[in-house]
Amino acid sequence: MLQTLKAQCRHPEFRRGAREMAGITLGISAWGLVTGVAMIKSGLSVGLALLMSLVVFAGSSQLAALPLIASGAPIWVIWATAFCVNLRFIIFSVQWRMYFGHLPLLQRLHIAYFAADLNYVAFLKRFPEAKPHPDQAPYFWGGVCLNWAAWQIPSIAGILLANHVPTQWGLGFAGVLALLGLSYTLLKDRKTWVSAALAGCAAVAAYALPLRLNIMVAIAVAVTAGLLMEHWSPSSAEAAREVRE
Incomplete structure (x- = not known):
């Protein structure tokens, strides 16, 4: 695995x-x-906070679980909350499988750990056709290595310097803006725009x-x-054939 990663680091797609x-x-x-x-201001010790950052590596589920940990909620409630928040990765993994399903189990487990929302969006933008290609793994590792470091280094710094960084700064919203900006680039047709709009309305309605x-x-x-729009609307090939007829 290490030799494979070294080879991919030299690939142009990694860069x-x-x-x-x-x-x-x-x-x-x-x-x-x-x-x-x-994590520190919710009552976790430095050791547990470091372990959580490195092992969980999922900001939304970490933030969702912290108030429950601070309030002494049962462990099953904490696990259930984190699980529900991260259920979106089941959908992501179905898409990832079309690209990496042929790889050995160990490599897929590494991919599963490092995969993240923003890498998913960037990857699909780079490889919209869902089939394996030799350039996909180097591109994936180039993105996730930078993403992992960009998350873990500041997270560890926040853990160690928690008493010197006020939560009132509201820096977390910068991550939301980054995700929105990148997601906007994927809205390329009527189907994606309608799906995104309905998702936003549903999220607000069910808040x-x-x-x-x-x-x-x-x-x-x-x-x-x-899925409904894909089923009801004719494909581009069918539409072109109907126009010719």
Whole structure:
């Protein structure tokens, strides 16, 4: 695995993946810093906070679990909350499988750990056709290596310097802006625009649901809308044939 990664680091697509992630690392870093600070200020020890940052590596589920940890909630509630918040990765993994399903299990486990929202969006933008290609793995590792470092270094800094970084700065919103900016580039046709709009409306309408289940509602609405539009609207080839006839 190490030799394979070294070979991919020399691939031009590795540098391209890192370069295309570089523009949004500021938002990722700000988000990581705030999460690190929040872990300490919620009552976690430095050791546990470091372990959580390195092992969990999922900012949204970490932030969702922290208030529950601070309030002494049962462990099953904490696990259930983190699971619900991260259910979107099941959808991501279905898409990833079309690109990396042929790889050995160990490599797929490494990919699963490092995969993140912004890397998913950037990867699909670079490789819209869902089939394996030799350039995909180097591009993926170039992006996720930079993303992992951009998250973990500020997160660890926030853990170690929690008493010197006020949470009132609101830096976490920078990560949200980075995600919105990158997601906007994928809205390329009517189907994606409608799915995104419906997902946003569903997330707001279901905001009162516990455990951030409004995220799952938004994902379900977007996927359902996309599948229905795909089923009801004719494909481009069929439309072209009908025009010729």
